[in-house]
């Protein structure tokens with residue numbers, strides 16, 4: 001077995017199996033081991049909508065640089081068994097350079113995978129597992145694959161301890177035995193001597209956990225929410241941890257309740273957030289209009305997925321942009337942000353909380369299933385440029401004194417008026433969904449409506465958001481423009497294009513509303529070819545940018561719905577193929 | 585109730601704001617407003633420690649007329665707003681006000697769950713068996729044969745919602761009925777409701793002179809409940825089912841666990857971050 005040399009410097013592999021075969025557990029251990037061995041990594045998961053017993057896959061890419069997308073193809077496919085794999089074979093692109101590993105006793109590999117021309121190797125996993133007490137095929141395979149990838153055994157063992165430690169010795173001990181047995185059975189010559197020293201200060205975190213962490217870093221101490229895939233994990237992470245921070249999470253009866261509960265808690269002065277997915281966001285939009293009109297800060301993390309309440313709930317798409325931008329009734333200016341990667345979930349959610357608090361408004365943060373349910377080895381967040389400057393003053397302006405003349409909605413030069421919190425003597429007011437005058441008294445006069453509307457819009461459009469509105473990489477006459485999670489494949493496509501002699505710049509939008517139009521137009525400059533990349537059917541961002549007159553006429557759209565993830569190669573093809581044709 | 589919530593003696597009128605009510609002359613809601621301010625004065629509650637929360641409807645305008653903190657929300661969602669506020673700010677006295685349409689139709693699901701959750705809230709529903717603000721449509725408590733609404737010209741044909749029975753079934757720990765035409769009794773019930781630890785539901789028969797002028801008769805139909813308040817849900821259910829809907833007073837009260845998160849911080853976000861380190 002000498003495959004390791006071809007995989008040195010990083011590799012992409014998938015571990016598949018039917019539900020319960022331990023494919024995802026093996027993937028989690030590998031990711032942890034990769035991190036311990038000093039590499040970066042990204043672990044994606046794929047599952048069908050059934051709760052137990054369906055198909056599942058863990059997909060891992062690792063290497064010496066931060067990994068921001070899964071790439072185009074898999075070097076290695078580790079099949080623990082072949083049941084149901086046909087259901088998602090299209091998510092596992094293989095080619096003649098790929099290698100399929102299978103158990104010698106397993107059923108035949110499905111034709112659909114063999115058609116790729118990938119090489120196949122049969123290995124004695126089951127036989128080795130049977131030789132151990134409570135032996136597990138997934139752990140034997142993991143040990144063997146780890147050896148083939150050149151991972152030190154101690155890194156694998158440490159990864160297994162970190163991943164399975166909570167399950168107690170009855171699971172951990174046989175797992176470690178199997179890992180060692182698989183490791184030893186790999187060709188000893190291909191395995192380097194163990195020289196494992198854990199690298200400094202990297203994190204192993206999922207996008208949904210990152211969003212939760214961003215929330216608490218931003219000061220959120222109250223969450224009300226209703227479970228929905230794939231947002232539930234944000235809530236599961238938050239519930240026990242908010243308690244440790246002195247806050248709480250309340251499971252509401254539905255999304256209508258969740259959004260209104262956080263409006264209530266925020267009115268009481270506690271920074272508040274909810275997390276949901278598209279169908280839940282629809283139910284929240286009336287409440288969001290109330291938060292905008294009553295100037296109550298709230299944050300919604302919307303982990304997008306395919307389609308409606310039914311839809312494809314376990315797979316990804318970027319198709320809620322329209323509802324996030326336009327869903328609210330009346331004139332309801334608010335913030336829309338989108339996280340650009342797993343690590344970026346931390347910063348973007350933290351920034352969104354700060355902005356919502358500071359501007360006393362609604363911030364919707366768009367994440368999605370791929371971001372939320374993938375894990376990565378990342379460098380810990382620092383004070384990144386886009387947040388650092390602003391963070392210091394991103395907090396709610398709270399009225400401190402009993403001012404007999406306190407007028408809650410008094411127009412101020414920047415539109416942000418101090419908010420009296422219940423408990424402050426003399427600050428009493430009624431927060432209003434009804435249009436109101438400066439003191440909060442209901443009013444349907446045109447002049448009050450115009451003045452308050454202007455206040456609510458101006459505080460958002462007049463604010464200086466700093467450089468955080470987008471991430472811009474590279475130089476070149478070709479431009480890939482994107483938003484949110486498709487940044488990962490777009491950045492990689494741009495980098496590969498540059499390496500192949502096509503100078504390409506990438507712009508990924510983090511702040512979608514209010515759109516930083518002038519800054520965007522300046523960044524677009526005189527790019528000769530522009531492609532707007534996004535994962536939805538109707539080119540929602542492309543249409544939005546045009547509606548804001550923020551795109552030159554020659555810009556083109558590459559919009560493709562999910563659930564297959566965007567791949568760098570298809571983006572490169574979309575830019576270069578059609579470039580040639582249309583520029584004649 | 586928190587000691588900090590007790591104010592120096594104020595009179596009922598000190599709890600009135602200077603916003604003029606939009607209600608029609610003779611509307612029962614005036615009496616509810618007056619009972620609220622009297623109850624607050626009786627309990628000597630510091631104005632800044634009181635929050636009045638409402639949804640939408642004529643009745644839901646009430647918070648603007650009380651000189652306390654308030655939130656005039658959206659239709660049907662007063663209870664979630666109040667629950668979020670109370671969860672975040674247990675130190676406040678939170679009173680929720682609304683109508684039968686707001687509370688039992690669009691907000692019906694929240695009503696059930698607020699009863700079950702048993703947070704320390706007082707919920708006043710001004711029941712006039714009609715949608716006042718949208719000009720006279722049938723509400724969940726309207727009789728099936730009331731045919732005066734253009735939307736239901738043959739009546740609703742549906743059995744009316746029984747607020748007290750449903751509150752009991754859903755697990756409310758305090759259930760009472762008051763009448764706008766009996767301000768003294770109403771104030772007393774409100775005081776008890778505010779003092780009750782847990783979710784206190786107070787149905788107030790509040791006549792609508794404009795769309796249900798026949799409700800003027802209510803003053804002849806109401807009567808004190810002939811049953812002493814019980815803490816036995818079976819007994820209360822029997823009584824409520826037999827009741828003509830006009831019996832006034834405290835019907836059911838029981839000490840049940842009050843839902844209120846009370847977490848003390850023992851960690852910082854930086855502590856939590858350690859779990860991600862390799």
Ligand SMILES: Cc1ncc(C[n+]2csc(CCOP(=O)(O)OP(=O)(O)O)c2C)c(N)n1
Pocket residue numbers: 640641642643644659682683684685686687710712714715716717718723
């Ligand atoms: C989402 C929504 N649907 C409908 C309305 C219209 N609406 C306003 S008040 C109201 C009914 C109020 O009736 P009720 O709660 O019985 O209170 P009352 O006005 O009789 O005091 C309705 C349907 C609305 N404001 N919002």
